[in-house]
Amino acid sequence: xxxKNFTIATMNLxxxxxxxxxxYRGKKTKKKEFxxxxxxxxxxxxxxxxxxxxxxxxxxxxxxxxxxxxxxxFTDYELISTLDSKGITVALAVKRPLNVVHSKWEREVxxxxxxxxxxxxxxxxxxxxxxxxxxxxxxxxxxxxVEIEEGLNVIFYVAHLKSKLPMDISRESYLDDDIxxxxxxxxxALSTIRRTAEAAGLRVILNKTLRDTDIPVVLMGDxxxxxxxVTHSIITEDPSYRLFHKSRRGNRSDxxxxxxxxxxxxxxxxxxxxxxxxxxxxxxxxxxxxxxxFYDHSRNRIWSxxxxxxxxxxxxxxxxxxxxxxxxxxxxxxxxxxxxx
Numbered sequence: 126x127x128x129k130n131f132t133i134a135t136m137n138l139x140x141x142x143x144x145x146x147x148x149y150r151g152k153k154t155k156k157k158e159f160x161x162x163x164x165x166x167x168x169x170x171x172x173x174x175x176x177x178x179x180x181x182x183x184x185x186x187x188x189x190x191x192x193x194x195x196x197x198x199f200t201d202y203e204l205i206s207t208l209d210s211k212g213i214t215v216a217l218a219v220k221r222p223l224n225v226v227h228s229k230w231e232r233e234v235x236x237x238x239x240x241x242x243x244x245x246x247x248x249x250x251x252x253x254x255x256x257x258x259x260x261x262x263x264x265x266x267x268x269x270x271v272e273i274e275e276g277l278n279v280i281f282y283v284a285h286l287k288s289k290l291p292m293d294i295s296r297e298s299y300l301d302d303d304i305x306x307x308x309x310x311x312x313x314a315l316s317t318i319r320r321t322a323e324a325a326g327l328r329v330i331l332n333k334t335l336r337d338t339d340i341p342v343v344l345m346g347d348x349x350x351x352x353x354x355v356t357h358s359i360i361t362e363d364p365s366y367r368l369f370h371k372s373r374r375g376n377r378s379d380x381x382x383x384x385x386x387x388x389x390x391x392x393x394x395x396x397x398x399x400x401x402x403x404x405x406x407x408x409x410x411x412x413x414x415x416x417x418x419f420y421d422h423s424r425n426r427i428w429s430x431x432x433x434x435x436x437x438x439x440x441x442x443x444x445x446x447x448x449x450x451x452x453x454x455x456x457x458x459x460x461x462x463x464x465x466x
Contacts, residue, residue: 129273129461131176135345135411137452138166142184161448167195173456176223177271179283179345180216189216205269215267215283215346224272231266234259234326259322263287280334284327284346287320320349324356335380339425341418344382347452351408352386361414366391367422376424382414385457389433413457428459
């Protein structure tokens with residue numbers, strides 16, 4: 126019988142590609158680099174010993190398979206990965222005897238993602254129009270229905286939203302020197318708009334999955350924003366957390382997604398939660414979000430939250446930067462503990 130207690134992890138692979146394969150800006154992966162990345166990834170997989178692992182920045186399925194083989198874990202897991210025309214993609218590993226019932230890739234944003242504001246229709250409404258058209262996610266979102274035991278399934282989503290890296294402005298804008306001077310600010314704005322739209326697209330998908338159901342849902346991945354960001358708020362829909370015993374907050378949240386980072390902080394004496402360092406600034410870009418079935422105070426609880434760890438020593442270690450991921454790995458444990466009905 127599959128264990129009802131399980132551990133979830135999310136891991137950015139930092140452009141894991143087979144030798145000779147191309148990554149960002151046409152960079153070709155060298156054999157030495159590949160071997161180093163495989164060795165580091167394999168060591169991390171063994172340390173994690175997680176039941177379900179979401180991956181980001183994978184360029185070729187064979188590279189991930191190689192890491193699991195190097196770790197001696199290839200037969201222990203079912204891997205869900207794909208070759209994508211855009212190159213970079215996400216993946217999922219599910220430890221047997223947990224069973225992947227069904228999986229699919231969400232490449233197009235939901236048709237309900239209409240980001241359009243018309244001219245003002247009320248007296249005090251701002252007089253401007255907005256019309257943003259986005260057809261697909263920058264990286265396809267993976268959805269997998271995983272059977273924990275007969276009659277008990279969890280839907281897992283793995284996502285990798287648009288980064289904060291400024292996008293290239295249009296070719297026409299580059300011809301105008303006055304506009305080109307501001308390309309960094311304009312490119313950063315474009316990236317933010319894109320990431321925010323993708324966050325809204327994820328929320329639409331979650332609404333469809335969660336609303337008026339008791340299906341346990343987990344969303345994990347590199348969302349490229351902190352847990353205090355607007356995009357994070359859009360995705361989670363800011364469910365209530367219970368902060369003292371007599372409070373009824375968190376008793377029910379049909380569509381909310383709870384952050385394991387927040388749940389850990391509510392029981393920690395200090396905050397050392399970060400998964401990424403950029404120019405000396407520490408922030409959390411990698412997240413595990415769970416539905417109310419994983420929240421201790423929900424009347425629909427199935428699992429209790431035990432702990433979250435962030436394996437991030439390697440991003441402070443200069444010696445490991447050549448082959449280690451530049452992101453911390455988030456690991457959360459849950460215990461089977463249904464609420465009394």
